[in-house]
Amino acid sequence: MKLKIAVLVKQVPDHEAMVQVKSEQELEIEDRYVCSFFDEIAVEAALNIEKNHPDAELFALSAGGKRSIDALRRAIAMGIDQVVHLGDESLEASDSNYTAQVLVARLRILQPDLVICGKQAGDDDYAAVGPMVAELLDIPHISGAVSLDTNPDLNMVNVGCEREGEIWYLESGFPLLISAEKGLAEPHVPVVTRVMKAMKANIQNIPLNELELHGNKPQGRIHRIRYVEPPSRPEVIMMQKPFPENISELVNYLQEKGILS
Amino acid sequence: MDFKFTEEQEFFRASVKDAVDRLIRSRIQEIDEANEFPLDLWKEFAALGYLGLRHPEKYGGLDVDVITSMIFYEELARGSCGFAMSVTMQILMGTYFINRFGTEEIKQRVLIPAIKGDKIGTICFTEDQSGSDLAGTRTTAVKKDNGWVINGRKMWITSGPICNFCTVLATTDPSKGLDGLSFFLVEKGTEGFSPGQSINKLGSRGSVTGELIFDNVWVPDENLLGEGPGNGVKYTTDILNEVRVMTALNACAIANEAMDDARKFALEREAFGKPIAKYQLIRSKFANHWAWYEAARLFAYKAAWMIQEGMDCQYECMLAKMFATEMCISAVDEASRIYGGNSFAMEYPQQRFFRDSRFLLFGGGCHEVLQNALGAAFLRKGSRL
Numbered sequence: 001m002k003l004k005i006a007v008l009v010k011q012v013p014d015h016e017a018m019v020q021v022k023s024e025q026e027l028e029i030e031d032r033y034v035c036s037f038f039d040e041i042a043v044e045a046a047l048n049i050e051k052n053h054p055d056a057e058l059f060a061l062s063a064g065g066k067r068s069i070d071a072l073r074r075a076i077a078m079g080i081d082q083v084v085h086l087g088d089e090s091l092e093a094s095d096s097n098y099t100a101q102v103l104v105a106r107l108r109i110l111q112p113d114l115v116i117c118g119k120q121a122g123d124d125d126y127a128a129v130g131p132m133v134a135e136l137l138d139i140p141h142i143s144g145a146v147s148l149d150t151n152p153d154l155n156m157v158n159v160g161c162e163r164e165g166e167i168w169y170l171e172s173g174f175p176l177l178i179s180a181e182k183g184l185a186e187p188h189v190p191v192v193t194r195v196m197k198a199m200k201a202n203i204q205n206i207p208l209n210e211l212e213l214h215g216n217k218p219q220g221r222i223h224r225i226r227y228v229e230p231p232s233r234p235e236v237i238m239m240q241k242p243f244p245e246n247i248s249e250l251v252n253y254l255q256e257k258g259i260l261s
Numbered sequence: 262m263d264f265k266f267t268e269e270q271e272f273f274r275a276s277v278k279d280a281v282d283r284l285i286r287s288r289i290q291e292i293d294e295a296n297e298f299p300l301d302l303w304k305e306f307a308a309l310g311y312l313g314l315r316h317p318e319k320y321g322g323l324d325v326d327v328i329t330s331m332i333f334y335e336e337l338a339r340g341s342c343g344f345a346m347s348v349t350m351q352i353l354m355g356t357y358f359i360n361r362f363g364t365e366e367i368k369q370r371v372l373i374p375a376i377k378g379d380k381i382g383t384i385c386f387t388e389d390q391s392g393s394d395l396a397g398t399r400t401t402a403v404k405k406d407n408g409w410v411i412n413g414r415k416m417w418i419t420s421g422p423i424c425n426f427c428t429v430l431a432t433t434d435p436s437k438g439l440d441g442l443s444f445f446l447v448e449k450g451t452e453g454f455s456p457g458q459s460i461n462k463l464g465s466r467g468s469v470t471g472e473l474i475f476d477n478v479w480v481p482d483e484n485l486l487g488e489g490p491g492n493g494v495k496y497t498t499d500i501l502n503e504v505r506v507m508t509a510l511n512a513c514a515i516a517n518e519a520m521d522d523a524r525k526f527a528l529e530r531e532a533f534g535k536p537i538a539k540y541q542l543i544r545s546k547f548a549n550h551w552a553w554y555e556a557a558r559l560f561a562y563k564a565a566w567m568i569q570e571g572m573d574c575q576y577e578c579m580l581a582k583m584f585a586t587e588m589c590i591s592a593v594d595e596a597s598r599i600y601g602g603n604s605f606a607m608e609y610p611q612q613r614f615f616r617d618s619r620f621l622l623f624g625g626g627c628h629e630v631l632q633n634a635l636g637a638a639f640l641r642k643g644s645r646l
Binding site: 193 | 275
C-alpha cells in the first residue's frame with residue numbers, strides 16, 4: 001500500500017516576538033513569524049515515515065493569509081516537495097471551525113491515508129483544528145502522539161501518546177489523523193540546497209471560492225469579543241527577618257491585611 | 262528605489278537564523294572559553310552546505326548573489342564570532358582565487374573538498390611587518406623548474422595553523438612594489454610549508470589564527486593563481502570589496518546583539534526604585550545606537566548592491582566597513598555602560614561583544630589606512646565619487 005500523508009502547518013509569531021494589546025479589537029504583534037513548533041515536529045514525523053516507506057507521497061497544506069506561504073516554504077526546506085496554500089488574508093480572523101472546513105475541502109480531494117498536524121498552534125494554543133479536521137473527514141484521530149509506527153501493508157498504525165503522565169499505546173487503521181507532541185520527532189536543520197529550493201518554489205494557491213465550503217462562514221460559531229491585557233503581577237513583598245523569625249513576620253503581615261484571623 | 266528584501270531573501274535569512282540558533286548559539290560561550298577550533302561543529306555546519314555559497318553549482322556550490330551571501334554573513338555573526346571568522350574565511354577569501362583561477366584539476370582536488378568542509382582553506386596577506394600595506398610584502402616567489410619557489414612567513418592567518426591549503430601573496434619582483442605581487446596555491450604536505458606559532462587572541466576566539474612558514478616551498482606553474490605574475494593586487498580589490506561589506510555586516514550583527522542584550526537588561530534592572538530603562542540617559546543610548554545602526558546597515562547593503570550590480574564601489578565598501586565597525590565599537594561601549602559593573606564579569610556576554618568587536622578594526626584594512634585612501638579620494642573628487 002502506497003501511503004499518502006498530508007501535513008498541516010501554520011505560521012505563528014515567534015515565541016520571542018512582542019505581542020501587545022493595541023485595542024480591544026486588535027493585537028500588535030512584532031513581525032517575527034515562524035512555522036509553529038509542533039507543526040515542524042509533524043513535518044519531521046512525516047519525513048521519518050518516508051524514510052521507511054520511500055514510495056510514500058507527502059503533502060503540506062496551510063490555510064491562511066500570505067504569511068502561511070513561509071510555513072509551506074519551511075516544509076519544503078525540510079523535505080516535503082508538494083505544498084498547497086489555501087485561502088487568503090480573510091482566514092486570519094476566522095475561527096478554528098472555518099479553518100478546519102477549508103483544510104478539509106482540499107483533503108477530501110487529496111484523500112490522504114494519514115493526516116499529521118501539531119497538537120496545538122504556537123499562537124492561540126486552541127488545539128482544535130486537528131480534531132475538527134478528523135471529525136469533518138469522519139476519520140479517527142489520536143492527539144498528542146509521541147511515537148508512531150506505520151505498517152501500511154497490514155493497514156495498521158501504532159501510536160504512543162502521553163496521557164496523565166503515562167504513555168498509552170493505541171492502534172488504528174488508515175485513514176487516521178494524529179497530532180504531534182514534543183518527542184514524536186526532532187526537526188532537523190534544513191540543508192541549504194533545500195532552503196534554496198524552498199526560496200524559489202512557486203507555491204500553489206487555491207482561493208476560497210474554488211473550495212467546496214458548503215456555505216460555511218469565517219465567523220460562523222466563535223466570535224472574538226475583545227482583547228484585554230492580563231493583570232499585571234502584584235508587588236512581591238519579601239519578609240526581611242532571617243529564618244525562623246520571618247515565619248512570625250509573615251503571619252503578622254497576613255493578619256494585618258485581614259487574610260489570616 | 263526599493264529598500265525591502267524579497268520574500269525569498271527573508272525566508273533565506275530566517276533559515277540561516279534557525280541554523281545559527283540551533284547549532285551555534287548554544288555553544289558561543291563554550292567556544293570562546295575553550296579557544297579551540299570546534300571541529301565537530303564545523304563538520305555539522307558544513308553538512309548543511311553553506312560553505313559553497315558563492316561557488317558554482319558544478320562544484321557543489323550554490324552560486325548565490327552578493328546580497329544573499331551578505332544576509333548569510335550577517336546572521337552567522339549573531340553566533341560565535343570566532344566560528345563565523347573561520348566560515349567566512351572558507352567561503353570568501355580562502356577559496357576565491359582557487360575558484361576563479363584554479364585549473365580543473367586543482368578545483369577537483371581542493372575546491373570541492375573545501376565546499377564539503379573536508380579541507381580547510383585560508384588566504385595569506387599579512388606579514389609581521391605588513392598588513393594593510395601590501396606593497397611591503399616580503400614573501401618572495403622565484404621562478405624555478407616549471408614552477409616557483411616561495412620563501413617567507415605570514416602572520417595573523419585565520420585558520421592558518423589548521424589549514425589544508427592556502428592562497429599566499431608573494432612578490433615575484435620586489436622592485437615593482439604592488440605590481441610585483443601574485444597569488445600562489447600551497448597545499449599541506451608540500452615540503453617546506455609548515456604552521457608556526459598560534460596567536461592567543463583577545464576576541465574571535467575559537468578561530469585558530471597564527472603563522473605560516475614557507476621555507477623553499479616549490480609549487481608548479483599551475484599553482485600561480487591569475488594571469489601571469491604581477492597581477493595579484495588587481496584581483497585583490499575584487500575580493501576585498503566583498504570582505505569589507507561582510508565585515509560591516511558582522512559589525513552590525515555584533516552591535517545589535519550587544520544592544521539587544523543591554524535592552525533586556527535595562528528593562529529588568531532597577532535603580533532608585535524603577536527600571537533603568539525609564540531614565541532618559543539610558544534611553545538616549547538606545548536612540549543614538551538605533552540611528553547609527555540603521556545607517557550602518559543601510560550603507561552596508563547599499564555597498565553590497567553596488568557589488569552585485571557590477572558598479573565601481575571600492576570607496577563605498579571601505580566607507581561601509583569603517584562606518585559600521587566604528588558604530589559597533591561605540592555600541593558595545595554604550596551597551597557595557599548600560600550593563601554597568603556586570604559588563605566587566607566574564608559570566609555575562611557584554612565582555613565578549615567588546616572583545617570580538619575589536620577584531621573588526623583590522624580585518625579588511627585598518628581604519629587609519631582606509632581613511633588615508635578615502636581622504637585622498639575625497640580631495641580628488643568630492644563626496645559624489
